[in-house]
Amino acid sequence: MGRSSLAEDFEKLLNVGIALSSIHDLEKLLDLILKEARRLTRADAGTLYLAKDGQLIFKVSQCQSLTERWGEARMRQMYESFSMPISRESIAGYVALTKDVLNIADVREIRSDASYHYNPSWDERAGYVTRSMLVVPMLNREGNVAGVLQLINAMSDSDDGKAIPFPAKQEKLVSSLASQAVVAIENAELTDDLKQAHLDTIFRLGVAAEYRDRETANHIKRMSQYCALIAENLGWSGEEVDMILRSSLMHDVGKLGIPDSILQKPGRLTPEERHIMEYHTIIGGNIMKGSKAAVVKQSRIVAITHHEKFDGTGYPRGLKGEEIPIAGRITILADVFDALSSKRVYKEALAEDDVLRILREGRGSFFDPKILDIFLDNLEAVRKIQSRYMDREEDFDKFKNLNRLVIEEEEKVKKA
Amino acid sequence: MGRSSLAEDFEKLLNVGIALSSIHDLEKLLDLILKEARRLTRADAGTLYLAKDGQLIFKVSQCQSLTERWGEARMRQMYESFSMPISRESIAGYVALTKDVLNIADVREIRSDASYHYNPSWDERAGYVTRSMLVVPMLNREGNVAGVLQLINAMSDSDDGKAIPFPAKQEKLVSSLASQAVVAIENAELTDDLKQAHLDTIFRLGVAAEYRDRETANHIKRMSQYCALIAENLGWSGEEVDMILRSSLMHDVGKLGIPDSILQKPGRLTPEERHIMEYHTIIGGNIMKGSKAAVVKQSRIVAITHHEKFDGTGYPRGLKGEEIPIAGRITILADVFDALSSKRVYKEALAEDDVLRILREGRGSFFDPKILDIFLDNLEAVRKIQSRYMDREEDFDKFKNLNRLVIEEEEKVKKA
Numbered sequence: 001m002g003r004s005s006l007a008e009d010f011e012k013l014l015n016v017g018i019a020l021s022s023i024h025d026l027e028k029l030l031d032l033i034l035k036e037a038r039r040l041t042r043a044d045a046g047t048l049y050l051a052k053d054g055q056l057i058f059k060v061s062q063c064q065s066l067t068e069r070w071g072e073a074r075m076r077q078m079y080e081s082f083s084m085p086i087s088r089e090s091i092a093g094y095v096a097l098t099k100d101v102l103n104i105a106d107v108r109e110i111r112s113d114a115s116y117h118y119n120p121s122w123d124e125r126a127g128y129v130t131r132s133m134l135v136v137p138m139l140n141r142e143g144n145v146a147g148v149l150q151l152i153n154a155m156s157d158s159d160d161g162k163a164i165p166f167p168a169k170q171e172k173l174v175s176s177l178a179s180q181a182v183v184a185i186e187n188a189e190l191t192d193d194l195k196q197a198h199l200d201t202i203f204r205l206g207v208a209a210e211y212r213d214r215e216t217a218n219h220i221k222r223m224s225q226y227c228a229l230i231a232e233n234l235g236w237s238g239e240e241v242d243m244i245l246r247s248s249l250m251h252d253v254g255k256l257g258i259p260d261s262i263l264q265k266p267g268r269l270t271p272e273e274r275h276i277m278e279y280h281t282i283i284g285g286n287i288m289k290g291s292k293a294a295v296v297k298q299s300r301i302v303a304i305t306h307h308e309k310f311d312g313t314g315y316p317r318g319l320k321g322e323e324i325p326i327a328g329r330i331t332i333l334a335d336v337f338d339a340l341s342s343k344r345v346y347k348e349a350l351a352e353d354d355v356l357r358i359l360r361e362g363r364g365s366f367f368d369p370k371i372l373d374i375f376l377d378n379l380e381a382v383r384k385i386q387s388r389y390m391d392r393e394e395d396f397d398k399f400k401n402l403n404r405l406v407i408e409e410e411e412k413v414k415k416a
Numbered sequence: 417m418g419r420s421s422l423a424e425d426f427e428k429l430l431n432v433g434i435a436l437s438s439i440h441d442l443e444k445l446l447d448l449i450l451k452e453a454r455r456l457t458r459a460d461a462g463t464l465y466l467a468k469d470g471q472l473i474f475k476v477s478q479c480q481s482l483t484e485r486w487g488e489a490r491m492r493q494m495y496e497s498f499s500m501p502i503s504r505e506s507i508a509g510y511v512a513l514t515k516d517v518l519n520i521a522d523v524r525e526i527r528s529d530a531s532y533h534y535n536p537s538w539d540e541r542a543g544y545v546t547r548s549m550l551v552v553p554m555l556n557r558e559g560n561v562a563g564v565l566q567l568i569n570a571m572s573d574s575d576d577g578k579a580i581p582f583p584a585k586q587e588k589l590v591s592s593l594a595s596q597a598v599v600a601i602e603n604a605e606l607t608d609d610l611k612q613a614h615l616d617t618i619f620r621l622g623v624a625a626e627y628r629d630r631e632t633a634n635h636i637k638r639m640s641q642y643c644a645l646i647a648e649n650l651g652w653s654g655e656e657v658d659m660i661l662r663s664s665l666m667h668d669v670g671k672l673g674i675p676d677s678i679l680q681k682p683g684r685l686t687p688e689e690r691h692i693m694e695y696h697t698i699i700g701g702n703i704m705k706g707s708k709a710a711v712v713k714q715s716r717i718v719a720i721t722h723h724e725k726f727d728g729t730g731y732p733r734g735l736k737g738e739e740i741p742i743a744g745r746i747t748i749l750a751d752v753f754d755a756l757s758s759k760r761v762y763k764e765a766l767a768e769d770d771v772l773r774i775l776r777e778g779r780g781s782f783f784d785p786k787i788l789d790i791f792l793d794n795l796e797a798v799r800k801i802q803s804r805y806m807d808r809e810e811d812f813d814k815f816k817n818l819n820r821l822v823i824e825e826e827e828k829v830k831k832a
Contacts, residue, residue, distance in 0.1 A: 010426030014592050017433045021599040022557060024606070141438060176430050183437040187603055190440070194610040197709035198617060204712065205621045208672045208703055256624045260676040287624055293613035296620070 009173055012040070016177060020184040024191045030060045033181040034149070038062060040177060041134060041170050043151035044163065049092050050147040050185070055083040056092055059147075065161070066128060078126060091116050092148040095135045099145060101175060102135040105165035131163035134170060138178040138185075146182045149174060199246060202295070206249035209256055212263060218389040219338055224248040225385040226334035226375070233374045234326075247298035248331050251306045254284025266346070278315045281307055298327055306331040311365045321368075329368040333359075333375055336366065337382075343391060425589055428456070432593060436600040440607045446476045449597040450565070454478060456593060457550060457586050459567040460579065465508050466563040466601070471499040472508055475563075481577070482544060494542065507532050508564040511551045515561060517591060518551040521581035547579035550586060554594040554601075562598045565590060615662060618711070622665035625672055628679060634805040635754055640664045641801040642750035642791070649790045650742075663714035664747050667722045670700025682762070694731045697723055714743055722747040727781045737784075745784040749775075749791055752782065753798075759807060 004012075016036045023029040034048045045063035049056040061079045086096040094116035095102055104110065107118040107130050123130050132154050138147040151174065153163035206220040228245040236244075255263060258280050262273045269277060284303025288296050305319065305328025312320030314332075340355045350358075356376070363369050375382070420428075432452045439445040450464045461479035465472040477495045502512040510532035511518055520526065523534040523546050539546050548570050554563040567590065569579035622636040644661040652660075671679060674696050678689045685693060700719025704712050721735065721744025728736030730748075756771045766774075772792070779785050791798070 006423040007421070007426055010423055010430060011592070014426060014429060014433065014596065017430065017437075018557070018595055018599050021433075021437050021596075021603060141434070176427070179434050180430065180437075183434050187437060191606065191610065193709075194607065194614065197711065198610065198614040200707050200709045200712055201614060201617045201621060204669075204703055204707075205617060205624065208621065208624065208669060212672060253620075253624060256628060256672060287620055291616050291620075293616045295613065296616055 006169065009040070009169075010176075013173065013176055013180070016040075017180040017184075020180055021187065023184065024188050026185070026188045026192060027060075029184055029188050031062075033177075033184070034060050034062050037149050037151060037174055037177055037181075038064075040173055041151050041166055042155045042157075043134070043153060043166075044155055045128075045130075045152040047092070047150045047152075048147060049096075049150070051086065051096055051145050052083075054086055056086055056090075056096055056148060057081070057083045063126075063128070063152075066126060086145070088116055090119060091133065091135055092150050095137050095150075096145045096148050099137045099139065099143075101137070101171045102133065103166055103168065103171055104133040104135075106131050107133055129163075132165045134166040134174060136171070136174045136178050138182050140182045140186065146185065147178075149178050149181075198295075202246050202249050202299075205253060206251075209250070209253045212255055212258075212260075215344065216391050218391050219342065220249050220252075221389045222342070222385055223251075223331075223334045223338045225389070226337060226382065227330050229378055229381050229385065230330050230334065230371055230374055233378055234371075243295055243298055244302075244327055244330065246295045247302050247327065248334065250284070250288070250296075250299040251302045251331055251335065252280065252284065253287050253299075254280035254282065254303055256287070257283035278307070281305070281316050301325050302327050302331050304328075306335060308332065309366050310368050313365070324368075326368075329371055333367050333371055336362070337375070341386065422585065425456070425585075426592070429589065429592055429596070432456075433596040433600075436596055437603065439600065440604050442601070442604045442608060443476075445600055445604050447478075449593075449600070450476050450478055453565055453567060453590055453593055453597075454480075456589055457567050457582055458571045458573075459550070459569060459582075460571055461544075461546075461568040463508070463566045463568075464563060465512075465566070467502065467512055467561050468499075470502055472502055472506075472512055472564060473497070473499045479542075479544070479568075482542060502561070504531055505533075506535060507549065507551055508566050511553050511566075512561045512564050515553045515555065515559075517553070517587045518549065519582055519584065519587055520549040520551075522547050523549055545579075548581045550582040550590060552587070552590045552594050554598050556598045556602065562601065563594075565594050565597075614711075618662050618665050618715075621669060622667075625666070625669045628671055628674075628676075631760065632807050634807050635758065636665050636668075637805045638758070638801055639667075639747075639750045639754045641805070642753060642798065643746050645794055645797050645801065646746050646750065646787055646790055649794055650787075659711055659714055660718075660743055660746065662711045663718050663743065664750065666700070666704070666712075666715040667718045667747055667751065668696065668700065669703050669715075670696035670698065670719055672703070673699035694723070697721070697732050717741050718743050718747050720744075722751060724748065725782050726784050729781070740784075745787055749783050749787055752778070753791070757802065 020029065020032060020036070023032060030048055030050075034046050037043070038046050044065050045061070047061040048059050050059050051057075058079070058081055063075065067075050084090055084093055087093045088097065091102060091104075091107075094100075102116070110116070110118050118130075120130075122128070130152055132152070134151040134154070136149045136151075137145050138149055140146045151166065154166045154170075156162050156164045203217075203220070207217045224245050227248040228241050231241045231244045258277060262269065262277050265273065281304050285300050288300035288303055291297055291300070304316070305325050308314035308317065308319045308324040308328050309332070310321060310324070310329065312318050314324075319328075337355065337359060340350050340358060341352065343349045356379075359367065359372060359376070363372050436445060436448060436452070439448060446464055446466075450462050453459070454462050460481050461477070463477040464475050466475050467473075474495070474497055479491065483491050500506055500509055503509045504513065507518060507520075507523075510516075518532070526532070526534055534546075536546075538544070546568050548568070550567040550570070552565045552567075553561050554565060556562045567582065570582045570586075572578050572580045619633075619636070623633045640661050643664040644657050647657045647660045674693060678685065678693050681689065697720050701716050704716035704719055707713055707716070720732070721741050724730035724733065724735045724740040724744050725748070726737060726740070726745065728734050730740075735744075753771065753775060756766050756774060757768065759765045772795075775783065775788060775792070779788050
């Protein structure tokens with residue numbers, strides 16, 4: 001971009017802005033911001049920091065010459081996330097503090113009485129020689145610092161590997177890019193917040209349903225993770241995996257419509273009671289019906305089909321094989337596995353060997369053989385999920401005595 | 417912007433792009449897009465269409481000279497939303513179809529054998545004279561038409577009110593603006609979809625809770641609308657009103673933790689049963705606890721405080737007056753009003769006069785006088801909400817016979 005006109009530069013920046021605005025994944029976005037800033041300035045290296053609570057948090061670093069020398073994998077290991085105070089102790093901190101652009105021709109010639117200092121420790125560790133630096137504050141629309149873009153070693157047009165100072169006109173271009181970047185970052189964070197808030201509510205709906213059935217919140221967490229694991233290994237996209245993770249959380253909402261006398265009956269159910277119990281699938285479908293939201297639509301399918309067995313002997317419709325939506329075939333396996341392998345108020349957990357034997361016995365009758373095989377091929381990952389969301393004794397306490405629960409919770413409320 | 421350099425124009429466009437990206441309200445965004453496009457080109461008038469399902473939908477129109485003549489209010493009445501096919505029948509349709517930019521010096525000189533035609537009916541109705549037109553397709557990143565920007569009558573620098581043709585260089589500038597606009601529109605729509613999906617799940621959680629209590633989904637719809645009405649008239653911001661609309665939907669989730677034997681007992685509760693029943697406030701707080709999402713945090717407050725009475729005789733904590741969070745003081749009024757004024761499985765609705773008498777008797781004891789007065793001052797709006805979300809007979813049927821519900825729902829599932 002060295003010899004291009006200012007109008008051309010700005011036109012390119014417009015397209016960069018459009019590209020940035022289209023990315024909603026924060027990590028990918030930060031990576032692209034730095035890449036575009038480096039391309040705009042022909043910078044060999046660069047680092048992007050985000051500001052949070054008076055600190056600068058290191059987010060992404062790129063270095064073309066070192067990556068060529070060492071490869072991507074080793075480069076990634078060299079960078080660890082760290083944070084540093086917004087203060088004169090570092091060049092990036094100085095820029096965040098003063099909101100000034102720093103355009104330094106050679107960091108080794110910074111005068112000792114300057115207000116900022118260059119810290120050579122990274123160069124020494126990495127065997128790199130930093131010369132020129134262009135460091136730009138990323139200001140949001142209120143004029144507050146959202147981050148810092150630090151560009152290192154502008155390459156000369158001759159491509160001789162020599163670093164030259166950053167031309168003065170790039171200060172303005174990079175500042176413009178930084179302003180575009182900040183809005184894109186804020187938008188990506190907003191999207192993320194909205195998704196998290198939604199997931200949070202979905203989870204609470206799932207918890208509420210399990211509450212009545214005396215199962216713990218960990219049950220639905222584990223179960224949805226098993227579903228995601230299977231989906232991943234079926235080759236589903238990240239978005240599809242995310243979708244089943246969410247929708248499976250609500251598989252049992254229909255239990256909210258089943259009377260306590262049946263749901264919590266200690267002994268065997270009569271055929272009529274069992275019949276009513278089975279309708280939790282349909283009631284779940286009813287609670288979820290008519291939604292336009294993709295996740296709620298899939299939840300409805302999961303709710304209605306998570307008790308259909310592969311051989312057609314399940315309920316409510318007795319669907320068979322691939323007639324059963326795949327989300328249902330995944331959920332029944334995750335649900336049965338978790339029911340067998342974890343403790344409930346009324347039963348202990350089975351040993352893993354016994355659980356796996358029962359699963360294998362269900363191959364082709366309860367379970368889709370393909371999905372079962374994928375699950376059994378990934379037992380290491382399954383065990384990690386189990387231990388990550390293990391139930392503690394106190395998770396069961398609340399089901400033992402409603403009055404005690406109530407008093408404990410009241411105490412929490414009073415302290416809140 | 418007529419005499420500015422191309423670099424200056426592009427730099428301004430960069431800032432426009434940043435401004436557009438910061439707006440998440442679709443209506444405001446479309447308005448600003450058109451305004452900025454008109455400012456960029458010194459256009460007296462303009463219209464923005466969005467493309468959907470093979471149609472162009474009229475979204476916003478602006479005309480400076482007519483607005484000066486007639487005022488904003490009358491102008492707004494002149495525009496009705498309409499849609500037209502993407503076809504050669506209209507100039508905007510032609511541009512959407514061919515994706516070409518049309519820069520027309522004078523619409524009255526369009527040759528009769530041209531592929532597009534000018535429809536003078538708007539001019540005739542409005543007493544306006546359209547001369548020059550710059551019509552630009554809004555293309556998304558995949559190159560599909562997302563809409564059309566139609567700019568009318570470029571004003572000369574002399575401000576003599578005469579329309580001149582649009583300079584050729586503006587074709588590129590407006591196309592760039594259109595590309596920025598499309599991303600901003602897509603982002604605003606994404607934000608909207610995420611919010612709608614979240615609201616949908618919140619609503620289902622609310623419905624699930626009322627399900628157990630044999631109340632209809634309409635109860636929580638009405639109640640949350642009453643809360644929003646009060647909040648609006650308390651002078652809350654749009655976002656705050658939206659928040660209580662959502663959070664009040666979940667006020668009774670704690671009922672999910674109350675046994676059927678108490679929740680659905682036909683006669684009077686014993687003191688001990690009533691004590692347990694009252695804990696639905698705390699259980700609701702428990703289901704909502706630990707969330708980072710603002711709406712779930714407020715829901716927790718609503719759940720815990722929506723039975724606190726203004727004189728301190730409510731539960732669970734017996735808070736008094738302004739000790740009770742305002743969200744709780746609003747919710748108790750909306751909840752009591754709806755309970756009195758609507759039918760339940762076990763009771764008929766009271767006449768409005770009786771309901772209002774009871775509310776007035778609760779002034780200062782049950783209800784915050786200020787909030788009660790606001791509610792009583794807005795009875796017209798209250799009645800509108802009542803009739804909009806009126807219960808029908810069949811809404812109650814499902815509570816009368818679980819088995820019948822189940823069969824009806826099963827039929828729906830089979831047809832799905």
